[in-house]
Amino acid sequence: MNKHEWLQRIYDQHLSHEKREKRIVRLFQIMIMVLFFSLWEIASRFRWIDPLLFSSPSSVWHLLITKLRDHTLLAHTTVTLTETVLGFIVGTIIGVCFATMLWWFPRVSKIVDPYLVILNAMPKVALGPILIVALGPNMTSIVAMGAIISIIITTIVVYTSFKEVDANYIKVLQTFGATKRQWFIEAILPASFPTIISTLKVNVGLSWVGVIVGEFLVSKQGLGYMIIYGFQVFNFTLVLLSLLMIALLSSIMYQLVSWLEKKLVKGA
Amino acid sequence: MPILTVDQVMHAYVTNQSAVLALDHLSLNVERGEFLSFLGPSGCGKTTLLSIIAGLIEPTKGRVLIEGKEIYTMRQTIGYMLQHDYLFPWKTIKQNVTLGLKLTGKYSEKTEKQTLALLHQIGLRDVDDRYPNELSGGMRQRAALVRTLATDPKILLLDEPFSALDYQTKLKLEDLVWETLKQYRKTALLVTHDIGEAIAMSDRIVLFTARPGKIQKIVTVPDSLKACTPFQARQHPDFPPLFQMIWKELENIEQT
Numbered sequence: 001m002n003k004h005e006w007l008q009r010i011y012d013q014h015l016s017h018e019k020r021e022k023r024i025v026r027l028f029q030i031m032i033m034v035l036f037f038s039l040w041e042i043a044s045r046f047r048w049i050d051p052l053l054f055s056s057p058s059s060v061w062h063l064l065i066t067k068l069r070d071h072t073l074l075a076h077t078t079v080t081l082t083e084t085v086l087g088f089i090v091g092t093i094i095g096v097c098f099a100t101m102l103w104w105f106p107r108v109s110k111i112v113d114p115y116l117v118i119l120n121a122m123p124k125v126a127l128g129p130i131l132i133v134a135l136g137p138n139m140t141s142i143v144a145m146g147a148i149i150s151i152i153i154t155t156i157v158v159y160t161s162f163k164e165v166d167a168n169y170i171k172v173l174q175t176f177g178a179t180k181r182q183w184f185i186e187a188i189l190p191a192s193f194p195t196i197i198s199t200l201k202v203n204v205g206l207s208w209v210g211v212i213v214g215e216f217l218v219s220k221q222g223l224g225y226m227i228i229y230g231f232q233v234f235n236f237t238l239v240l241l242s243l244l245m246i247a248l249l250s251s252i253m254y255q256l257v258s259w260l261e262k263k264l265v266k267g268a
Numbered sequence: 269m270p271i272l273t274v275d276q277v278m279h280a281y282v283t284n285q286s287a288v289l290a291l292d293h294l295s296l297n298v299e300r301g302e303f304l305s306f307l308g309p310s311g312c313g314k315t316t317l318l319s320i321i322a323g324l325i326e327p328t329k330g331r332v333l334i335e336g337k338e339i340y341t342m343r344q345t346i347g348y349m350l351q352h353d354y355l356f357p358w359k360t361i362k363q364n365v366t367l368g369l370k371l372t373g374k375y376s377e378k379t380e381k382q383t384l385a386l387l388h389q390i391g392l393r394d395v396d397d398r399y400p401n402e403l404s405g406g407m408r409q410r411a412a413l414v415r416t417l418a419t420d421p422k423i424l425l426l427d428e429p430f431s432a433l434d435y436q437t438k439l440k441l442e443d444l445v446w447e448t449l450k451q452y453r454k455t456a457l458l459v460t461h462d463i464g465e466a467i468a469m470s471d472r473i474v475l476f477t478a479r480p481g482k483i484q485k486i487v488t489v490p491d492s493l494k495a496c497t498p499f500q501a502r503q504h505p506d507f508p509p510l511f512q513m514i515w516k517e518l519e520n521i522e523q524t
């Protein structure tokens with residue numbers, strides 16, 4: 001056997017080993033899911049848990065079919081999803097813009113530092129009622145909730161990463177006579193992409209919190225409204241259906257961000 | 269007129285803890301086409317001096333003139349290769365080496381071709397579209413050298429450009445750089461810890477005292493060695509005595 005064949009063989013072995021490992025992990029993941037839903041169904045059937053409170057997978061499923069037939073689920077989901085995506089994008093963009101401004105004007109950043117700390121510590125959802133009064137009980141104030149909850153933390157995290165970019169990259173640019181704008185575009189921003197992406201991942205979760213709380217308060221439409229409504233009429237199947245929808249959609253959003261990460265972060 | 273004048277330059281690094289004097293009344297004239305090497309103990313202020321000449325930091329006192337003009341109007345005439353390569357990890361090698369061309373507005377199909385040709389000449393083939401983290405330390409240093417040469421600066425500041433290279437590559441690159449610079453009559457200032465390299469490449473060698481950096485002595489390399497390529501110079505009979513002399517001077521500096 002020559003060296004080439006031998007290398008090919010250990011490479012193939014490595015690949016098949018990786019494949020097996022992956023299959024085992026997947027298997028366990030699926031098993032957990034199946035086990036969870038079957039236990040839930042069985043517990044509910046045999047009245048180990050109160051089916052009125054905890055419902056059961058089969059009732060959630062039936063409700064899902066009904067709600068899909070009468071088009072109400074799709075309508076509520078679309079509303080919530082739009083609000084969340086908008087809140088997420090607006091929050092992230094404004095946060096990154098604030099961070100850029102702080103980087104650009106170091107004195108401003110020193111001045112506002114204590115205020116950022118206070119704003120960050122404040123529970124943003126507590127601003128909900130004020131936002132609704134100010135902007136009206138509509139989609140705008142819910143999007144604002146989704147955005148405001150992530151703005152300050154994005155500003156702080158992204159600005160910190162801007163500051164931590166190795167000053168020697170700027171030196172390299174300076175030797176070519178680059179302007180401050182070029183420092184930002186060529187070094188500061190690309191060097192911070194990994195941080196920005198990881199705040200995006202956090203912001204996905206935060207925007208859902210903001211939007212759902214907003215829908216609780218405004219109580220007109222959306223998955224948050226479905227939860228509150230189900231709670232008021234004691235229809236917990238409806239509440240659980242909404243929760244499962246939220247879980248599904250937020251993990252899809254998270255996957256999209258991961259995909260973006262692979263596209264944006266090069267040479268790392 | 270000298271192409272570069274360093275006039276009574278003093279520099280202190282001021283931090284919240286203290287003010288440290290790094291350079292003390294340093295004066296130097298460099299003629300066009302000259303090759304100077306800086307030798308001195310670690311921490312004596314060689315990098316500081318290059319940064320001042322490049323206009324990256326302003327000297328606390330004194331001034332630097334290029335062709336009789338203040339440096340900030342003359343940025344484009346200087347190419348500075350920092351002590352570490354600082355290739356941008358998110359850019360490919362090709363994007364890295366053409367960065368200066370883009371920023372200085374010299375980018376064209378022709379200049380890009382020349383730069384890539386230089387990259388190949390220096391021994392970096394098939395790496396154009398790779399990222400810096402896929403390259404070895406020596407390869408990265410060569411790419412950084414190409415990035416500095418790409419904008420065709422009149423004065424080159426090289427801060428230990430060959431430190432991460434194996435001995436053979438280093439000797440080859442010395443010859444390549446030396447020939448390129450002589451051919452286009454470029455002026456160069458080289459910081460190095462290698463006495464042999466300083467002798468082989470330079471016209472004059474500046475010896476620094478320990479911090480605060482001052483000029484201890486300027487050694488002029490004899491014409492017999494200047495005429496040779498760096499590789500030949502290392503074999504020349506005049507090489508060992510000069511090496512001994514500089515070695516002793518540096519020993520003296522360390523003892524005082």
Ligand SMILES: Nc1ncnc2c1ncn2[C@@H]1O[C@H](COP(=O)(O)OP(=O)(O)OP(=O)(O)O)[C@@H](O)[C@H]1O
Nearest residue numbers: 281283288290309310311312313314315316317479
């Ligand atoms: N940014 C800084 N802040 C404070 N002190 C500094 C700074 N940069 C350098 N120094 C100090 O100034 C002195 C000269 O530093 P410099 O980097 O110029 O030395 P060098 O001769 O290049 O050394 P080496 O051969 O190790 O590269 C050192 O003692 C260093 O501690």
Ligand SMILES: [Mg+2]
Nearest residue numbers: 314315351427
């Ligand atoms: Mg140095």
